[in-house]
Structures are given as structure tokens and as C-alpha cells.
Amino acid sequence: MPKIKLAEKTINIVKEICAKYDNNEGELINVLHNVQAKLGYLPAEVQELIAKELNSSVAKVYGVVTFYSFFTMTPMGEFPISICMGTACYVRGAEQVLDEFKRQLKLEIGKTTEDGKFSISCLRCVGACGLAPVVMVGEKVYGRVSPQQVRKIIAEYQDGCPSS
Amino acid sequence: MSEKINLTINGIPLRVDQNTTILEAAEELSIKIPTLCHHKDLCVAGNCRVCVVEEVGVKKLPAACATPVHEGMEILTNSLKVRNSRKNIIELLLSEHNADCTKCYKNGNCELQTLAAEYKIINQEFIHLPDTKCYTIDEFSPSIIKDDSRCIRCQRCVRTCAEIQGVSALTVGYKGDHMKITTFFEKPIADVVCTNCGQCVNHCPTGALIEKNYIEEVWEAIADPKMHVVVQTAPAVRIGLGEELGFEPGSRVTGKMVSALKRLGFDAVLDTDFTADLTILEEGTELLTRLKKVLVDKDPDTHLPLATSCSPGWIKYIEHMYPEYLQNLSTCKSPQQMFGALVKTYYAKERNIDPANIVSVSIMPCTAKKFEANRPEMHDSGYRDVDFVITTRELAIMIKQAGIEFTHLPEEHYDKIMGDSTGAGVIFGATGGVMEAALRTAYEIVTGREVPFENLNITPVRGMDGVREATIKIENPLPDWSFLDGAELNCAIAHGLVNAKDLMDSIKSGKKSYHFVEVMACPGGCLGGGGQPIPTSPEIRQKRMEAIYAEDMDMPLRKSHDNPEVVHLYESFLEKPNSEKAHHLLHTKYVPRQRF
Ligand code: SF4
Numbered sequence: 193m194p195k196i197k198l199a200e201k202t203i204n205i206v207k208e209i210c211a212k213y214d215n216n217e218g219e220l221i222n223v224l225h226n227v228q229a230k231l232g233y234l235p236a237e238v239q240e241l242i243a244k245e246l247n248s249s250v251a252k253v254y255g256v257v258t259f260y261s262f263f264t265m266t267p268m269g270e271f272p273i274s275i276c277m278g279t280a281c282y283v284r285g286a287e288q289v290l291d292e293f294k295r296q297l298k299l300e301i302g303k304t305t306e307d308g309k310f311s312i313s314c315l316r317c318v319g320a321c322g323l324a325p326v327v328m329v330g331e332k333v334y335g336r337v338s339p340q341q342v343r344k345i346i347a348e349y350q351d352g353c354p355s356s
Numbered sequence: 357m358s359e360k361i362n363l364t365i366n367g368i369p370l371r372v373d374q375n376t377t378i379l380e381a382a383e384e385l386s387i388k389i390p391t392l393c394h395h396k397d398l399c400v401a402g403n404c405r406v407c408v409v410e411e412v413g414v415k416k417l418p419a420a421c422a423t424p425v426h427e428g429m430e431i432l433t434n435s436l437k438v439r440n441s442r443k444n445i446i447e448l449l450l451s452e453h454n455a456d457c458t459k460c461y462k463n464g465n466c467e468l469q470t471l472a473a474e475y476k477i478i479n480q481e482f483i484h485l486p487d488t489k490c491y492t493i494d495e496f497s498p499s500i501i502k503d504d505s506r507c508i509r510c511q512r513c514v515r516t517c518a519e520i521q522g523v524s525a526l527t528v529g530y531k532g533d534h535m536k537i538t539t540f541f542e543k544p545i546a547d548v549v550c551t552n553c554g555q556c557v558n559h560c561p562t563g564a565l566i567e568k569n570y571i572e573e574v575w576e577a578i579a580d581p582k583m584h585v586v587v588q589t590a591p592a593v594r595i596g597l598g599e600e601l602g603f604e605p606g607s608r609v610t611g612k613m614v615s616a617l618k619r620l621g622f623d624a625v626l627d628t629d630f631t632a633d634l635t636i637l638e639e640g641t642e643l644l645t646r647l648k649k650v651l652v653d654k655d656p657d658t659h660l661p662l663a664t665s666c667s668p669g670w671i672k673y674i675e676h677m678y679p680e681y682l683q684n685l686s687t688c689k690s691p692q693q694m695f696g697a698l699v700k701t702y703y704a705k706e707r708n709i710d711p712a713n714i715v716s717v718s719i720m721p722c723t724a725k726k727f728e729a730n731r732p733e734m735h736d737s738g739y740r741d742v743d744f745v746i747t748t749r750e751l752a753i754m755i756k757q758a759g760i761e762f763t764h765l766p767e768e769h770y771d772k773i774m775g776d777s778t779g780a781g782v783i784f785g786a787t788g789g790v791m792e793a794a795l796r797t798a799y800e801i802v803t804g805r806e807v808p809f810e811n812l813n814i815t816p817v818r819g820m821d822g823v824r825e826a827t828i829k830i831e832n833p834l835p836d837w838s839f840l841d842g843a844e845l846n847c848a849i850a851h852g853l854v855n856a857k858d859l860m861d862s863i864k865s866g867k868k869s870y871h872f873v874e875v876m877a878c879p880g881g882c883l884g885g886g887g888q889p890i891p892t893s894p895e896i897r898q899k900r901m902e903a904i905y906a907e908d909m910d911m912p913l914r915k916s917h918d919n920p921e922v923v924h925l926y927e928s929f930l931e932k933p934n935s936e937k938a939h940h941l942l943h944t945k946y947v948p949r950q951r952f
């Protein structure tokens with residue numbers, strides 16, 4: 193595991209969040225939640241810092257991070273792909289869409305492609321059930337996605353920015 | 357007065373206190389309910405469910421270890437329903453367990469194996485999962501091996517490391533099918549904050565956590581005719597070993613142990629208690645020197661409290677957790693390492709043996725001592741000071757392998773040159789013992805009189821409370837020590853690292869200030885060490901403690917400075933305590949380590 197030195201700014205973000213929760217070990221999950229929202233993921237160095245701030249053990253922090261699939265230790269891709277797995281999307285074939293993304297990118301859920309471009313995650317209902325199944329790439333929403341469209345969506349981002 | 361509860365177990369009525377669990381109530385009737393995740397030293401987890409019982413009229417089977425009794429409860433511990441469900445649970449555990457018991461180090465001393473044998477789990481009903489899983493075996497530590505394929509995820513180790521040691525090197529990672537016992541980022545145990553104390557090993561019911569054993573290496577050394585193999589035995593081994601070999605907890609088997617070691621073929625059977633006595637002279641002198649420097653010379657570079665350094669688990673803990681307090685540690689090596697450094701210098705010279713042909717073996721109640729012997733600093737004799745460290749348990753295995761009928765052995769005495777000891781040396785094996793031994797000597801150096809306690813028993817420092825305090829008032833000192841006249845020496849003792857943490861935090865926050873503190877990593881001190889016989893419990897440790905103090909009372913000499921061989925060692929070799937030579941051989945340095 194190569195050591196990354198955390199940027200001053202990152203350190204401050206993490207410390208602030210811990211302080212917001214009174215550096216209370218019992219708030220670990222909330223702290224992790226907030227930190228991930230800010231940083232996108234929870235690398236080893238961030239977990240160490242959190243453990244230190246909360247006066248907890250790194251192993252405990254790691255245990256919680258690995259327990260909840262919501263938490264991720266790998267940075268999200270430049271274009272994070274989120275597939276809705278809510279009921280409406282699910283019954284309309286979200287799983288096949290997900291499988292197609294996984295197959296095309298040769299990627300597991302929660303992982304990022306080697307070039308750092310794409311990552312895949314699942315979401316619960318995003319509130320656009322009328323458009324089910326729904327896929328989001330970054331902020332952009334795609335509705336009524338079929339497995340056949342997956343290649344096209346990926347291609348949009350393949351060479352740099354999407355042609356919007 | 358707490359309320360009483362009436363219930364029946366297997367039709368037998370009984371009355372117990374409120375908040376008693378079904379498991380405890382059954383114990384009062386001498387009814388055994390099998391358990392796995394439950395351990396008397398730890399909080400209730402209730403995750404294995406092997407302790408299920410039936411409550412008449414209730415559909416779901418409660419877990420006996422986690423369910424308190426209530427009025428009118430009717431419990432069945434051996435109904436058909438209970439038996440079937442228990443058997444199912446054991447089978448399920450075995451289906452994900454690498455149960456090739458004949459190839460397991462814990463064969464014959466495994467709680468899962470015992471249950472499987474009791475319930476005659478012969479026809480495996482469930483598929484065998486270990487082949488489909490990719491389990492890791494971590495063998496990087498010189499002290500401990502962790503084999504996930506033998507783990508039943510009872511989490512005793514995780515609770516031990518958190519509740520008894522406050523270290524939390526181990527954690528439960530992932531969930532469901534992927535759940536495993538792991539460390540930060542799944543690093544080897546050797547690379548994290550683990551102190552090598554071995555308490556997790558002592559509390560693991562299976563072969564998933566074991567000591568790294570050096571039994572074959574020791575046999576090879578013994579078999580080599582060129583080699584002079586010297587063995588030393590730590591204080592707590594003599595009151596623990598019997599438990600592995602047919603004696604009740606609390607049995608004192610010193611003489612039989614010495615006799616067994618001679619029969620195993622060691623060339624000299626010597627005593628770590630000898631260097632325990634030596635430690636007292638070195639550390640006592642260090643304490644008095646520091647007191648003088650602080651109180652008289654007002655030296656800003658000298659730090660109090662002085663903290664004992666005999667427990668290598670405690671040393672590694674403070675190196676990780678409180679590196680800013682490393683100057684407070686006594687520079688004295690542990691008795692094991694003092695012994696090692698002397699065996700290949702002083703002893704070799706006295707016996708006229710080439711140190712290159714000496715193999716030094718130590719029998720320890722401790723797994724951290726394996727790590728300690730392996731530290732790069734521990735080569736002051738010009739060789740590796742202690743070649744092999746084996747635990748009380750490993751010694752018992754060797755005795756059995758050699759076909760020695762331990763119970764029938766005669767009692768024999770330690771050999772000469774580093775075989776003499778006093779009662780002060782033996783109490784090193786109990787929490788508070790180093791403190792007591794040091795006070796017996798330091799008080800006498802300062803005042804010329806014996807410590808003012810009946811029979812030299814400094815009872816305020818004894819006991820099993822996690823942190824204990826004592827104040828010793830010094831009156832009418834000898835002229836050299838007049839600066840200590842009327843001084844009150846504040847001492848504190850902690851055992852189990854979770855208590856050490858409390859002690860250190862109270863010092864760090866300025867809430868407490870002491871002159872001298874003793875810390876032992878393991879609960880009860882070495883007698884509850886990670887290398888001692890399994891099982892362990894508060895009652896067993898209590899019995900071992902009584903045995904230690906009885907051993908002390910029976911020794912003709914009770915004060916370290918009276919040990920004739922120690923006196924001779926100074927006269928003929930080291931000159932005086934804390935001399936340059938003593939510093940070179942008997943003292944050491946510490947290294948700050950990453951907290952995480
Ligand atoms: S390593 Fe041992 S104590 Fe720890 S969970 Fe596994 S079986 Fe239980």
C-alpha cells in the first residue's frame with residue numbers, strides 16, 4: 193500500500209468534520225459518511241486520520257468501512273456511472289443494464305477503471321421512476337436505458353468530455 | 357438487595373439473582389451448556405448460537421449466554437429440539453472450517469473439535485466450503501500465526517484485543533459470507549499496532565490464532581552434541597505448567613519442571629528469577645538515581661515516573677501509543693534478555709565455554725518475548741542473546757513428546773551459576789510483583805531497614821484491581837539518602853493494557869503524578885500471559901496468583917539483594933549496579949513506532 197501524503201486542505205476537511213461531531217467515536221458512521229461525501233472516497237490515510245481524531249483504532253474504522261458497501265476506498269472515476277436499483281428501475285431491467293456496464297468496462301461495482309475514467313455504483317430510487325431504468329453519469333441523467341444503449345453512453349465519455 | 361428469580365432448568369427448580377443469564381443459572385446446577393463465542397473474560401457477543409436452549413412455550417430458542425432469566429421460566433437444555441439445532445450449528449460451523457484436525461496445532465485443545473467429538477459429527481451434512489474460499493494465513497510475526505481457514509468468527513479475539521488490551525489491532529471486516537477477522541487494510545499482524553501479547557491466542561477457541569512455535573528448533577539444538585544448551589524458566593511458568601500436565605490450576609510444580617527439563621536433555625537448567633533479582637538491583641538503582649536527579653539536581657532531562665520495562669507487550673504498546681513517554685521507561689532489559697546477554701558472556705566465561713557453542717532457550721508465559729528476543733537491539737553479547745523462546749504450552753508439548761510422566765517426577769533443583777533466586781524474583785510473575793520486589797530492596801538501600809510490612813508482604817500493591825496505587829513513606833534514611841527524608845513515594849500498578857491506557861492518560865492529563873509505575877501487558881501479570889495454559893479465567897488467574905505468593909513465602913531468601921549469585925556476579929563481573937558494563941549488557945533503548 194503506497195503512502196500518499198494528504199494535502200493540507202484534505203486534512204482540514206477531515207478534521208473539521210470530526211470536530212463537528214465532537215470527535216466522538218460513537219459518531220464514526222456519520223463522520224465517514226460526511227468525509228466520503230466531501231472527498232468521494234476513504235483511502236487508508238484518511239481512515240488513519242479519522243481514527244486519530246476520534247481517538248479510535250484504525251482497525252475499527254476499517255471494519256466499519258468494509259462492512260457497509262456504501263463506503264468505498266477507491267476514488268470514483270472521472271465519470272462515475274450510477275445505476276438505479278430502485279424497485280421501478282429493477283423491474284424494468286436495471287440489472288441487465290448494470291451487467292452490460294460491468295461487462296463492457298470489465299469492472300466490478302465500487303471499482304474504478306485503471307485509467308481512472310469510469311467507476312460503477314448502484315443507487316436506490318433517485319426519484320425519476322417515470323424514466324426507469326435510470327442511469328446517471330456524473331450529473332447527467334439517462335432514462336429508459338436498455339442494455340443496447342450502454343455502448344453508446346460509454347462512447348460519449350471515451351475521448352474526454354461528452355459532446356453536450 | 358437484588359430481587360430473586362424462580363425458574364426451573366430441566367425440571368429442577370432454582371432461585372437466582374436478577375440479571376443472571378440462563379448459562380450462569382445452569383452452571384449453578386452443574387449443567388453444562390456448550391459455548392463458543394462466550395468467554396468469562398469478555399462481554400457477551402451471542403453470535404455463535406451454539407448455546408441455544410429451549411424455553412417451554414416459546415418457539416424461538418434463546419441463546420443461553422445472552423438471555424437473562426425471568427420469573428417462572430422453564431428451561432430445557434437437552435431436549436430433542438435443542439440437540440438437533442445445536443448439532444446443526446456445529447455442522448454449519450464445520451462446513452466452513454478447515455477441519456483437518458490432525459494437521460492442526462490445536463489438535464486436542466480446540467473447543468470446536470471437542471464439541472464435534474461430543475456431538476459425534478461424523479456424516480457431514482453440509483458442503484465443505486473451505487476449498488471454495490481463499491483464506492489467508494499470516495505467518496509474518498515472530499510470535500503469532502493467524503489462520504483464517506480455522507476461524508469460526510466468534511470474535512473473541514476482537515473483543516479481547518479491545519476490552520482487555522485496548523489495542524484493537526484486530527477487527528471484524530466485511531459482512532455476511534465475506535466476514536473475516538482482520539487488521540487495518542488487512543496488513544500482516546506484524547505490521548500493525550499489535551503488541552504480540554498473545555491474549556487473543558489465549559482466548560481463541562480454535563486453531564485460528566496460535567503462537568509461532570519453535571519446538572523443532574529446540575529439539576535440534578538439544579540433539580547437537582557440539583552445542584551447550586542452556587534453558588531459563590520465567591517465574592510464572594512454574595505455577596502454570598502443571599495445568600497442561602494433569603494438575604489443578606494453582607499447583608506449584610517448580611521441582612518437577614526442573615526435573616523434566618533435565619530429562620529433556622538441556623545441559624543447564626537455570627532460572628529467569630535470577631535475572632529478575634538482578635533487574636531489581638539495576639532498576640532500583642535507576643529509580644533512586646532518577647529521584648536524586650529530579651529532587652536534588654533539578655535535572656530537566658530526567659523524567660518521572662519511572663516505568664517498569666519487563667513486559668515486552670507493554671514496551672511495544674508504549675512505543676506505538678505513547679512514544680512521548682519513552683524516556684520514562686526504565687532502560688533495563690527484561691529479565692529474559694538480561695539472562696540472554698549474561699549467558700553468552702559471564703556464564704560462558706565462568707564455565708569456560710565458547711559462547712558460539714551456546715544455545716540459549718527460554719521458557720516464557722509470554723508470546724511477546726518471542727518478538728523481544730528477535731529485536732535487533734538484543735545482541736549485546738555479540739550473539740543473539742536469546743536464541744529460542746518457547747511458551748509454557750510448548751514446553752508441555754515437549755514433555756509429552758518425550759514420554760515423561762510429569763506427575764511421577766521427582767523434585768530437582770536448578771543448576772548453579774544463574775540458578776539461584778529469591779522470593780522477590782518469583783513474584784515478578786504476578787501483577788504488582790516487580791513493584792513489591794523493588795520496594796523491598798530500594799527501601800532497604802535508602803533506610804538500612806526492611807520495608808515496614810509484616811513478613812515483607814507489601815499487600816497494598818497486590819490484587820487484581822486493574823489500576824492500584826500505593827504510597828510508601830520514607831523515614832530516617834541513611835545519610836546518603838537524606839534528601840528522601842519524609843518523602844512519600846507514589847506508586848501505581850496496572851495490568852492489562854486497557855488499564856495501562858487509563859494509567860497513562862491520567863498521567864498525561866496531569867491528573868496523577870507518580871514516582872514509579874509498574875505495567876504488565878497481560879491480565880494478572882505474567883501468570884495470565886499469552887503463552888500460559890488455555891483456558892484462562894479470573895478464577896484460574898486468582899489461583900495462579902495465590903501459588904506465586906505461596907512460592908515467595910517458601911523461599912529462604914525474599915529480597916533480591918540477598919541473592920548470593922547476584923552478589924557474586926557484581927563482585928566478579930559487573931562491579932556494581934548501573935556500571936558501564938552493566939549498562940552495556942543489561943540496558944537497552946526503545947524506538948517510537950507508528951500509532952496506526
Ligand atoms: S480467530 Fe479465533 S477467536 Fe478470533 S474469531 Fe476466529 S475463532 Fe474466534
Ligand code: SF4
Pocket residue numbers: 500516517521523524525526549550551552553554555556557
Ligand atoms: S497479540 Fe495482543 S495486541 Fe496483538 S492482536 Fe492479539 S490481543 Fe491484540
Ligand code: FES
Pocket residue numbers: 276277278279280281282316317318319320321322324325326
Ligand atoms: S426506482 Fe429508479 S428512479 Fe425510482
Ligand code: FES
Pocket residue numbers: 390391392393394401402403404405406407408419420421422
Ligand atoms: S456461546 Fe452463546 S451465542 Fe455463542
